[in-house]
Amino acid sequence: MNRFAELLDRLIFTPSRNAKVQLLKDYFADVPDPERGWAVAAITRDLEVKTLKPAAIKALVTSRVDPVLYDLSRDYTGDSAETAALIWPQKRGANYVPSLSEVIEELNETTKAEAPQLLERWLDALDPSGRWALIKLISGGLRIGVASRLVKVALAEYGGVEPQEIEELWHGLTTPYEELFAWLEGRAEKPVNAMRAPFRPVMLSHPVEELDKPKIDLSRMRKEWKWDGIRVQLVRDGDEARLYSRTGDDISGAFPDVIEGFPVDAAIDGELLIYDPLTTDRFKVRPFNDLQQRLNRKTVSAKMLKTHPAFVRAYDLLWAEGEDLRERTLDERRVRLEELLSEGRGRVDVSERIEASGWEELERMRSDPPIAAIEGVMLKLNDAPYLPGRPKGYWWKWKKEPYLVDAVLMYAQRGSGKRSSFYSDYTFGCWREGELIPVGKAYHGYTDQELKKIDKFVRDNTIDRFGPVRSVTANKEKGLVLEVAFEGLQRSPRHKSGVAMRFPRINRLRWDKPPAEADQLQVLENMLDAQGAAP
Incomplete structure (x- = not known):
């Protein structure tokens, strides 16, 4: 546990992205399974572990220290975990330091009533840094400014593979990722069948600045509205279908209406939106606040499905019927997309193309779109392949002024x-x-x-x-x-x-x-x- 706490501490105070990646690679090399896999799951927030509420942790701490002193210290530090870690008075003789694996396994096997006793024993054995890491882990508040994507980059560099390979396997892997490390270290074959309907890393755009305009040839750009929803990837592969956020989080449970209505084997890139159920135009887009009512839910009620129906406005096709289309041009992908959706495919429609002769006309459209659910325009190079990350010069976003x-x-x-x-x-x-x-x-x-x-x-x-x-x-x-x-x-x-x-x-x-x-x-x-x- 102390080794994990040291990693967190160094990641927090290391500003350089490359240095963070090196810290993670060193950790993967030095720490054995399953400890390193549990650390990956904790940092990427893919760890499922029983947690204690902050009130229960505070009650445990104030059983050892004066509650007023705790409150004053909490006010000074501004962080409950830091306060508890620093103020906790250790008992003499507690010297067995648990590993991260032991903490996770024992937590998941214990009852809610017994958990505080476990936490007390561990707090007595750990140093302040270890106590802080433990409390963050056990309270569900582990946020250290390291994105899931950065961990996947570190894993890729550690194993000498492309980050995209890690990304496409990720949701089919199980913690603590022993099969992943076996492949990265050359001890096993790539787990290619880890998952059907995988997430594919998304292509991102650059904001249009005044200095960029002379470099952008509008005649070679596909122009579309920028919709005020959330970026998603809708994927079906046989009987397996999933809906992903732009970061690869599986949000299928909150949007069964979108999943069930999509019958074709394909991976579609688009915008998740809510339409007005009271109009004849079922794809009349509602404001973002309506979509927000359905986000961050594991399940959704029948009432919510009826009052806040969701759909995907598609603007790209990454894979279809067993064929990877990402190396093809945008024009080619769009032809396939429109063919695929020509007869209607459930809760999916195609983002319309808009026409503008120059920057002045485009500015008028950007500033005064036809409905409030549009937040600007998108410009996409007609012959661009679909590349993960943010390649310069291919996709541009020109949002309305705030x-x-x-x-x-x-x-x-x-x-x-x-x-x-x-x-x-x-x-x-x-x-x-x-x-x-x-x-x-x-x-x-x-x-x-x-x-x-x-x-x-x-x-x-x-x-x-x-x-x-x-x-x-x-x-x-x-x-x-x-x-x-x-x-x-x-x-x-x-x-x-x-x-x-x-x-x-x-x-x-x-x-x-x-x-x-x-x-x-x-x-x-x-x-x-x-x-x-x-x-």
Whole structure:
């Protein structure tokens, strides 16, 4: 367990991507099965292990230390696992350090009532770094800033294979990946039959900047709408069908209506959307908020299937009836796609091609699309193959300009990980009848230097504390105005403001602007009316 904790600690404090990959490769080489496989599963969040709720962990810690001291320490560190790891008083004589494998196996075999006793024994044996890793693992909060893709790259380099090979096998492998390591080390054949209907690494686009326009030949580009849904891959291979997110997560369970209605052997790249069930046009797209109601669910109710029906708007074909099409040109793939879907194939339709003579016409279309569920335009080179990653010059996205609003900072909370000592998560509000009403939260968009300045403002202007959250001075005479950028709005009865922002971020700090001149809530309500958001 201590070796795993050391790996996590070094990954967190290593900024270089290549250095992180080397750390992982060294770990794979030095640590035997099944320990290294369980570490991979934990980092990629593919580990299924019984967890303890934070309240149970806190109760265990405060049985050893004063609860007030714990609360004060938690407020200072900003992280429950770090607090528990540092404050835990060890018992003398506890010297057997468990391995990661033992922790996982014993957790999965124990009862809920016995789990706290196990955790107590392990905390006594581990050092602070090991305790932190254990608590993060056992609470389901292990987030160390290492993407699943990076782990797969490290595995590929370790075995001298292409990352794409790892990606296409991944969902057919079982933890702790002993068959994968056997292949990578030349001790066994490639597990080629690990899975039918595999995920195939996606091709990504680059945003269009002004400097890019002279380099883009619009006459050679297929132009399409950029839909405001989520990127998916719909795959059927015989009696096996799956729906994947862009990162390769299997989300089939939440969208059985899409899976069951797709009868052909193919792998389709497209956008997952929700259509309006009350219109004759079954593919009239609803706002992103409707799709959000169905995301992050393992199963979906019959009512939700009826009120929020899903479909895939297809724009590429990667594989069909046993043939890999990714090396063919986009034009060739699109002909096959349209042929495949010509008679209708359940909950799938084809993304339409749009025409524009030049950048000016394209700009008008981008800025004023026919419906709110369109967030811009896509440009794709007609003769481009389908390549994983983000190859330059093939695919471009030109999104609408973000919405902007001036809001006043109201509350701040400490971040986690590297930001645990800074107030980096911000709640901001707009004015309504002389009162600030919270309208959103953001925790990115600013530079490290700006973070330090905001943190100092929070500390110098705190007027109240609520655990790790600080309330700051925010009135018409004094406060910090934030220019907030966001991608869209939805009505939300769950929020006091009645609105919810999509992807809010701090665009810039308005030190020059008095809080009284920040925007009224009516500005956001007008935006809602303008974009035709559904209540």
